[in-house]
Amino acid sequence: MFEIKPIFNALCRSKVGAVLLFLQIALTTAIVSNAAFMINDNLSYLREDTGFTQDEIFSFTVMTFGKDRDLRQQTEIDEDMIRNIPGVINATMSQAVPLSGGGSSSSVRLKPLPEESRQARLNYYYAGEHALETLGVKLIEGRNFRPEEVIISSNYHEKGPSTVIVSKAMAESMFDDEPALGKSIYLAGRALEIIGIVDVMESAWPRAQDSGTTGIVPFINAQNYQYFWVRTERGERASVMNIIEEKMLQAYDKRVVINIEGLDDTKEAYDATDVLMMRMLMVLVVILVLVTALGIFGLTQFNISKRTKQIGTRRALGARKSAIVRYFLVENAMICTVGLVIGSIAAIFLGRVLMQAYSIDALELEYVIATAAFIFMMSLLAVIVPATRAANISPSIATRTI
Amino acid sequence: MLKMQNISKVYQTDSVQTHALRDFSLEVKEGEFIAVTGPSGSGKTTFLNMAGILEPFTSGHYSLDGIDVGGLSDNQRADLRNQKIGFIFQGFNLIPDLSLFENVEVPLRYRGVPAKERKKRIEECLEQVGLASRAKHLPQQLSGGQQQRVAIARALAGKPRFLLADEPTGNLDTLMARQVMELLEEINRNGATIVMVTHDPELARRAPRNIQVVDGQLADFTLYQGVPEASQPVVDTRIKAEV
Numbered sequence: 001m002f003e004i005k006p007i008f009n010a011l012c013r014s015k016v017g018a019v020l021l022f023l024q025i026a027l028t029t030a031i032v033s034n035a036a037f038m039i040n041d042n043l044s045y046l047r048e049d050t051g052f053t054q055d056e057i058f059s060f061t062v063m064t065f066g067k068d069r070d071l072r073q074q075t076e077i078d079e080d081m082i083r084n085i086p087g088v089i090n091a092t093m094s095q096a097v098p099l100s101g102g103g104s105s106s107s108v109r110l111k112p113l114p115e116e117s118r119q120a121r122l123n124y125y126y127a128g129e130h131a132l133e134t135l136g137v138k139l140i141e142g143r144n145f146r147p148e149e150v151i152i153s154s155n156y157h158e159k160g161p162s163t164v165i166v167s168k169a170m171a172e173s174m175f176d177d178e179p180a181l182g183k184s185i186y187l188a189g190r191a192l193e194i195i196g197i198v199d200v201m202e203s204a205w206p207r208a209q210d211s212g213t214t215g216i217v218p219f220i221n222a223q224n225y226q227y228f229w230v231r232t233e234r235g236e237r238a239s240v241m242n243i244i245e246e247k248m249l250q251a252y253d254k255r256v257v258i259n260i261e262g263l264d265d266t267k268e269a270y271d272a273t274d275v276l277m278m279r280m281l282m283v284l285v286v287i288l289v290l291v292t293a294l295g296i297f298g299l300t301q302f303n304i305s306k307r308t309k310q311i312g313t314r315r316a317l318g319a320r321k322s323a324i325v326r327y328f329l330v331e332n333a334m335i336c337t338v339g340l341v342i343g344s345i346a347a348i349f350l351g352r353v354l355m356q357a358y359s360i361d362a363l364e365l366e367y368v369i370a371t372a373a374f375i376f377m378m379s380l381l382a383v384i385v386p387a388t389r390a391a392n393i394s395p396s397i398a399t400r401t402i
Numbered sequence: 403m404l405k406m407q408n409i410s411k412v413y414q415t416d417s418v419q420t421h422a423l424r425d426f427s428l429e430v431k432e433g434e435f436i437a438v439t440g441p442s443g444s445g446k447t448t449f450l451n452m453a454g455i456l457e458p459f460t461s462g463h464y465s466l467d468g469i470d471v472g473g474l475s476d477n478q479r480a481d482l483r484n485q486k487i488g489f490i491f492q493g494f495n496l497i498p499d500l501s502l503f504e505n506v507e508v509p510l511r512y513r514g515v516p517a518k519e520r521k522k523r524i525e526e527c528l529e530q531v532g533l534a535s536r537a538k539h540l541p542q543q544l545s546g547g548q549q550q551r552v553a554i555a556r557a558l559a560g561k562p563r564f565l566l567a568d569e570p571t572g573n574l575d576t577l578m579a580r581q582v583m584e585l586l587e588e589i590n591r592n593g594a595t596i597v598m599v600t601h602d603p604e605l606a607r608r609a610p611r612n613i614q615v616v617d618g619q620l621a622d623f624t625l626y627q628g629v630p631e632a633s634q635p636v637v638d639t640r641i642k643a644e645v
Contacts, residue, residue: 003511010499013540313495316456317556318406318484318512320477395483398495399447399568 002330011334012323017299022339025375026291029343033371035281037351037363042278045207051167051200052098053136056089057231057263058241059097064224066254072152074252079130081251082228085243087236092130093220096204096226099267103204108185110174119211120173122166122187123203126219127229132165132198132252134231140168142181142196149195150218151327156188161219164192167201169212177370192217206267207274224255237262289378295337296382300328304390311390312397321391328387330378336379340372347371403452403595404430405563409462411448411618422448423618430597432563435590437609438599443603445618446599447568453486453597454566455479460498467563484512488557488594490586492569496541496556497521502528503537506556527555547578554585558594565589567598569603583608627630 011018060079064071077095082091096103104124111117125131128150132139145163155160166183171180171194184191201214232240245257261269268275304311311324319327351363411423422445430436430562440446451457452464467486474482481624483489496505506524515523528534531551533544541549543627550570557565567586568571571579583605592597614621 006507006511009501009504010497013499085562170489309493309495310497313489313491313497314508314512315480316454316483316489316495317509318480318560320480320512322477323512394457395454396451396482398489398491399450399454399456 003327004330004334006261007327007331008334011331017303017365018335021295021299022335022342024292024295025336025339025379026343026346028288029340029368029371029375030346032288032375033287033344033347033368034350034354034363035285036371037367038360039278039281039285040367041361042274046275049200049386050099050202050206050267051135051137051198052202052263053231054099054165054264054267055262056136056234057134058231058237058244058261059100059227059229059263059266060248060260061258062226062228062248062255063258064226064252064255066252068254069252071224071226072220075220075226078228078248078251081247082230082244083130083245084345085240087232087240089231089233090133091228091230092127092134093222094131094227094229095126096220097229097263097266098125098135098204099202099206099263100204100268101270105203105205106187108187110185112186112189117186118174120170121213122170122185122215123205123211123213124164124215124217126221127216128218128220131216131229134197134229136203136231137200137201139165139196140199142194144196145216145218150220152220152222154221154223156219156221157190161217162190162192163195164215164217165196166194166215167198167212169200169210170215171197173183173210187217193334203340206270223346289375292375293378293382296332296379297386300332300383300386303328303331304393306388307390308393309397309400312395312400313391315393315395316398324391324393325384325387325399328383328390332379332383333376336376338387340376343375344368344372403432403434403467404428404597405463405465406452407463409452409464410460410461411452411457412460421618423452423459423560424450426618426620428613428620430595432595433593434611435587435596435609436598436611436613437599437606438597438613438615439603440615440621442601444615446601446615448618449615450568450597450599454489455483459539460578463624477586480512484509484560486562486564488491488560488562488565490550490553490557490565490567490570492572494553494573495548496549496552498541501538501540502533502544502552502555505541505552506559509556509560523559523561524555527559528552530558545578546574547581550574550578550582551585554589558589563593563595565594565596567596569600570598571600572574579605602638 079091079093082088106122107119108122109117109119129145129147130145149163151159151161174180174185175183180194184193203211203214205211230240241260244260248257308384314324347368348363354360355362406426406428409423409426411510413420413422426449438446438449440441452459502525506527507520510520510523525534528537533548533551571582574582586596600606
């Protein structure tokens with residue numbers, strides 16, 4: 001019914017067009033499946049919860065050049081002043097801005113050096129008891145810092161903190177499923193007791209591996225270059241951002257306020273390269289798929305014009321229109337299947353090369369299968385129009401002397 | 403076998419109407435061998451297309467083996483061609499990418515004949531035309547005469563009761579033309595009805611019955627049955643029509 005054998009034999013006898021087409025299909029499958037995987041990986045990353053109420057938070061940088069103030073005192077004055085601005089929920093000073101691409105990270109251990117111990121990477125923010133509310137992260141175990149636990153100092157080693165709040169991911173990476181609350185981790189030689197665990201809290205590098213293993217260390221080291229985080233009521237952020245510079249300079253004018261930016265914009269700027277790459281990949285995928293579809297369409301069209309008399313003869317010999325359409329569909333399906341098999345193998349191979357070269361995740365087989373299925377369906381669609389046109393060739397063509 | 407009554411075929415272009423066949427009536431009995439002659443543009447090919455159900459006619463009535471062709475759907479017409487008619491074309495119309503075996507197989511596949519039966523039938527037909535040993539060859543590896551014999555094998559494969567031959571020797575030299583003609587005569591002797599369109603008067607004379615088509619109409623019936631070949635006249639349709 002499907003004439004598989006004669007179609008296969010005919011393809012083997014005039015194979016140039018078929019070979020070119022299946023190579024194109026193979027190439028498309030290999031590239032599109034990897035690109036689709038990367039796009040989806042990127043999309044799921046972009047959709048990931050950071051734990052922060054991004055559209056309510058903004059940050060800014062303060063560069064102080066005045067030498068006539070105690071920066072630690074000034075920080076407390078500034079924080080109080082900001083918290084009293086109408087529309088502000090909370091504010092805190094820190095050494096880094098979440099999601100910005102710049103921050104602090106260090107390995108933490110269960111035991112101090114030089115003892116052998118399990119280690120993990122901790123991406124941390126220095127901030128006080130206002131940090132949880134300012135960031136909008138959810139405390140799921142334990143408690144917030146008490147004011148006396150927040151250490152205002154410039155010497156971490158001698159007069160540093162002794163508590164820490166970590167993310168669930170951090171707790172799990174150090175203690176697996178065991179309870180982490182009350183246990184200590186060593187950061188730069190100091191034992192920090194875990195007094196609270198928050199659900200999700202992203203680091204300053206959300207794209208990095210282990211970006212979710214974070215913590216808040218209650219240590220305020222006021223310096224002349226520092227960051228503030230401010231959380232406002234919904235809809236109030238823009239107006240607070242507009243007046244923040246003026247308010248800060250009113251409080252003390254020997255400084256500069258820069259980089260006043262919503263946290264969602266910070267994330268967007270951080271993701272800009274990834275988003276651009278994703279868009280380029282999308283364009284590449286669309287172009288490749290379109291070119292392949294046009295290639296299939298064109299080859300079928302060419303085959304039909306080359307075989308007009310043959311189609312007429314087949315019709316004269318008793319082929320129904322559906323048999324002509326089926327002939328081209330089967331022929332295309334055969335070429336496509338060969339291309340998809342080769343392309344799928346190439347896709348897996350390319351995936352491995354990319355994984356090794358760019359440290360990306362291994363290509364999941366589902367993407368290869370889904371891409372192959374998509375290209376197969378697309379190829380059938382590309383064939384169906386010219387094949388239907390071929391089926392309408394009159395059988396009387398067979399008696400014409402061309 | 404074939405009965406056409408007042409068949410007309412009009413080709414319509416934007417501004418021109420061409421009457422390719424006008425009130426064409428013809429009856430062909432089972433087992434007849436008819437040669438259809440006529441000058442170029444007379445409507446021979448249109449007649450062939452109508453008789454072979456390759457094109458719909460504009461008006462009239464046509465029945466093939468008792469089946470009214472006029473009311474059939476496209477699929478029914480395809481099935482009827484497949485089951486009742488064997489076609490032999492001037493240009494052989496073999497499919498170049500298929501072997502001789504696969505070429506002969508084409509109508510049988512459309513009929514849904516099982517593979518085993520197909521193979522047996524194809525071998526029989528290729529044997530009948532003397533090309534069984536070359537079943538795996540491609541058409542371009544054969545001479546014109548051999549190709550036409552393959553086309554005849556293809557026409558015979560479905561055991562049709564009605565063979566339509568369109569200038570079957572038109573592309574062949576005299577020797578090969580004679581061989582093909584002898585093959586057709588043998589097929590006719592075995593019971594098949596043959597309608598052969600030709601412009602070759604000598605070939606036409608070999609058919610027991612001749613008809614001429616002029617300006618889309620049937621010009622004359624000439625029965626040569628029983629008349630010795632030497633005494634058959636060379637037919638000039640125009641003159642005969644006037645007589």
